[in-house]
Amino acid sequence: MRFHIVHITRYAYSQPVGLCHNEAHLRPRDFELQTCRETRVDVDPLPACFEERVDYFGNPIAYFSVQAPHERLTVTATSTVHRLPAPARDLEASGPWERIAAHLRSAADPAVLSVREYMLDSPLVAADADLAAFALPSFAPGRPLLSAVHDLNYRIHREFLYDPNVTTVSTPLADVLQRRRGVCQDFAHLAIGCLRSLGIPARYVSGYLQSTPPPGQERLRGADASHAWFAVYDAGVGWVDFDPTNDQIVSDRHVTTAWGRDYADVTPLKGVVFGGGAHSLEVAVEILSDDEA
Numbered sequence: 001m002r003f004h005i006v007h008i009t010r011y012a013y014s015q016p017v018g019l020c021h022n023e024a025h026l027r028p029r030d031f032e033l034q035t036c037r038e039t040r041v042d043v044d045p046l047p048a049c050f051e052e053r054v055d056y057f058g059n060p061i062a063y064f065s066v067q068a069p070h071e072r073l074t075v076t077a078t079s080t081v082h083r084l085p086a087p088a089r090d091l092e093a094s095g096p097w098e099r100i101a102a103h104l105r106s107a108a109d110p111a112v113l114s115v116r117e118y119m120l121d122s123p124l125v126a127a128d129a130d131l132a133a134f135a136l137p138s139f140a141p142g143r144p145l146l147s148a149v150h151d152l153n154y155r156i157h158r159e160f161l162y163d164p165n166v167t168t169v170s171t172p173l174a175d176v177l178q179r180r181r182g183v184c185q186d187f188a189h190l191a192i193g194c195l196r197s198l199g200i201p202a203r204y205v206s207g208y209l210q211s212t213p214p215p216g217q218e219r220l221r222g223a224d225a226s227h228a229w230f231a232v233y234d235a236g237v238g239w240v241d242f243d244p245t246n247d248q249i250v251s252d253r254h255v256t257t258a259w260g261r262d263y264a265d266v267t268p269l270k271g272v273v274f275g276g277g278a279h280s281l282e283v284a285v286e287i288l289s290d291d292e293a
Contacts, residue, residue, distance in 0.1 A: 001082070001083050001084075001252050001289055002037075002081070002083075002290045003079075003081045003082075003210065003255055003287055003289055003290075004080055004287070004289075004290075005077075005078070005080075005255065005285070005287045005288075006284075006287075007026055007077040007078075007268070007283075007284075007285050008074065008075070008282075008283070008285075009074070009075045009268070009269050009282075010072070010073070010281070010282040010283075011072065011073040011279055011280070012071065012280045013070075013071050013072070013073075013273075013277060013279045014276070014278040014279065015071070015275055016069040017069065017073070017273045017276040018069055019065070019066070019273070019275075020065065020066050020271055020273040020274070021065050021271050021272050022063070022065070022066075022270065023063055023270055023271060024063075024064070024075065024077070024268065025055075025059055025060070025206065025257055025258040025266050025267065025268055025269075026039070026062065026079075026268060026269065027039040027060040027061075027062065027077070027257070028060075028081045028207070028208075028255055028256060029059050029256060029257065031256070032084075033083065033084045033085075033086060033252075034081060034082070034083050035082045036060075036079060036080070036081050037080040037081065037082060038079065038080050039077060039079040039080075040077070040078045041064075041075065041076070041078075042075070042076045043075050044074045044075075044076075045066055045068055045070045045073070047065055048066065048067040048068075049064065049065050050062065050063070050064040051063045055265075057258070057259060059266060060258075061258075069275075083252045083253075083254075083255055084252060085252040086249065086250060086251060089146060089237070089249065091146040091147040091150050092144050093144065093146075094144040094145045094234050094237070095236060096141075096142045096144065097139055097144070097145040098141065098142070100145050100200070100234065101198060101199040101200050103235055104116065104119065104199070104200070104201060104235060105119075105199060107235075111235075112235070115201045116201065117261070118196075118201035118203045118261060119201045120261075121196070122262045122265070123261075123264045124169075124189060124263055124264050125193045125196065125204075125261070126173075126193065127193065127196045127197040128173070128174070128193060128197055130177060131173065131177065131190070131193040131194045132194070132198055134177060134194060135152055135194035135197060135198055136198075138151040138155060139198060145200070145232070145234050146234055146237075146240060149191075149195070149240075149242060150242070152191060152194060152195075152244075153191065153242040153243070153244045153248075156190060156191060156244040157187075157244050157245065157246070157247035159180060160182060160187060160190070161180060161181045162181075162182075162184075163183070166179060167182045167183060167185075169263060171186065173186075173189055173190060176189070177190065184229070184243075184244075185228045185263055187228075188204055188228045188230045188244065188245075189204070191230045191242070191244050192204060192230050192262065195230075195232055200233070201232070202230050202231065202232050202233070203230065203231050203233075203239070203260065204228065204260055204261060204262045204263060204265070204266065205228065205229050205230060205231055205259045206227075206228050206256075206257045206259070206268065207226070207227055207228075207229075207255045207256040207257045207258075208227055208254070208255040208257070208287045209227040209243075209246075209253060209287070210289060225285050226268050226283070226285060227254070228245075228263070229242060229245070229254070230242060241254070
């Protein structure tokens, strides 16, 4: 499926900004299921410099600096992406979760070493006994890993209320676990924390979700905004993506922008400003498939 994506970020400042430096994860990345045909990032006011590179995790990243005084900043990313469906998974065919976790802790082959960092604490997600306790009902002894993760994904969807008014990017996971409320970012972090607390590698994935569902299907949470989900590593099949906000295994309606240890690694747009005073932020996303464009 081919998607056309427009992501607009607008900042308005109460006082002039004299200088700003910014990083953006706005270009969808390429991997075996996805190809970004083209991306254009427009910045208003015109930046003094604009550079693109690939970050530590292999994500495309743009740096730009606006060096003239300004009271508004608008960043518009326009992309065309071709997305293939993920292969069908037999969730019961994966190995017992304890055996996979033990193998990943001890094996020294390059494939394992490259994912082991996703077992460690990161700035926004740390292993915790309460997270392990929440996860364990899904992880009965000997249960296949992907079956257990699928159940955890379902339980987060069932037991937590989608509520955009109770958390921020800095809300601790302990608060999310206690309040049983949050947004897609919180639910992805929660799942990652649960898995890492059991010694299982998990990473954070940022991207988009097709906003208009096929006929007869319900509209999904996270549409018309940046979306987030998580991926778990199964030594037999590699990374498998799950969307706890919508209780899904990620499909060809999800477009991946970037992945990392948590949100801090893949923030769509972040930076430093000199001046500006108070500010307001507005984000708008439109994602259309070929049959809607």
